Amino acid sequence: MKQLATLLCLCMISVASASTKEKTTYTVGAQDIAYLPHYDFDNEVERGAIWRLLELYAADRQIEFEYVALPIKRLHKALLAGSIDFVFPDNPKWFNQQFKGVKKHYSNAFYEVLGASFVHTSDYNLRIDDVERLSVPSGFSPVFWQSRIDRGDIMLLETTDAVAALRLVVSKRAQVTDLEYSVVEWHKKNHPDFTDIRMSPFLPHDVVAFHLTTVHFPELLADLDAFLLENATLLKQLKQQYGIIDARKQARLIFKMQ
Structure with a gap:
């Protein structure tokens, strides 16, 4: 019986191993x-x-x-x-x-991608202490803004997607949106109302992979x-x-x- 049990156990291990190797x-x-x-x-x-x-x-x-x-x-x-x-x-x-x-x-x-702060042209000279409302797609991690959000200095406005985050900036309900440079440029080509959105050189940015x-x-x-x-x-x-x-x-x- 012991030999049979050992044989069964070895067979099960063999099948499991083969299954792992064959995963495609x-x-x-x-x-x-x-x-x-x-x-x-x-x-x-x-x-x-x-x-x-x-x-x-x-x-x-x-x-x-x-x-x-x-x-x-x-x-x-x-x-x-x-x-x-x-x-x-x-x-x-x-x-x-x-x-x-x-x-x-x-x-x-x-x-690598360029995560940055985007503003309406009329808010181009905003500095970080001026920012009270920030938009991001829901679930994103606005790392450089997080301490100010946690302190209550900045209201975080979460949106369904990047387009919605940009629209909040256009409508001035958000002063800044934290998005990726190529994503914003992609949407600017497809949405004429985003023409006046620019990356701010005065606000947080980061190159990430x-x-x-x-x-x-x-x-x-x-x-x-x-x-x-x-x-x-x-x-x-x-x-x-x-x-x-x-x-x-x-x-x-x-x-x-x-």
């Missing part, structure tokens, strides 16, 4: 927000540069990514629970209180890193196609002009 479909949890040109995984027409890049990688490696759009505040809970395999976008600078004691693995940066993260599949991230390195030219072409700026170069240019 992975679930990517993505923010349920339109953040073009970078991503909009729910969009049936245009899903953005990151989606195209992930799909090219998946095709090359003969795997499949399934995309699940979730509210930002639920993404990491789903990753911890194992209901999704990866989260995008992610960054070590963002709030990760849920991962205390749990190792979260990051891919290398897909590319977009990463893919996981708890259970660091080996796939390592392989993705190798793919990104091998296909640097492809990534450059995608950025040009989607009008994604060089974040550090643009930041230097803006602050030289102030």
Whole structure:
């Protein structure tokens, strides 16, 4: 009986191991927000540069990514629970209180983006002590504003998406919105009423990177890193196609002009 039990146990381990090796479909949890040109995984027409890049990688490696759009505040809970395999976008600078004691693995940066403060042209000379109302898409982490929000110096106005955050600035219900430079430029091309919105050189900004993260599949991230390195030219072409700026170069240019 002992030998039979041992044999059954070994068979179960063997089956589980084979199942893990044969895994070819992975679930990517993505923010349920339109953040073009970078991503909009729910969009049936245009899903953005990151989606195209992930799909090219998946095709090359003969795997499949399934995309699940979730509210930002639920993404990491789903990753911890194992209901999704990866989260995008992610960054070590963002709030990760849920991962205390749990190792979260990051891919290398897909590319850097310029997070900045955008104002109406009439408010161009605003300084940080003048700001009382800030708009952001719900769930975003306005890191450089957080201490002032916590003290009650600034009212945080959360919106459904980037367009709604920009509209609050146009209507003067918010003085500032904290968004990404290429995202704002994308929407300015498609919304004439956003023409008078500008990045402020006097208010917080930061260059951050977009990463893919996981708890259970660091080996796939390592392989993705190798793919990104091998296909640097492809990534450059995608950025040009989607009008994604060089974040550090643009930041230097803006602050030289102030």
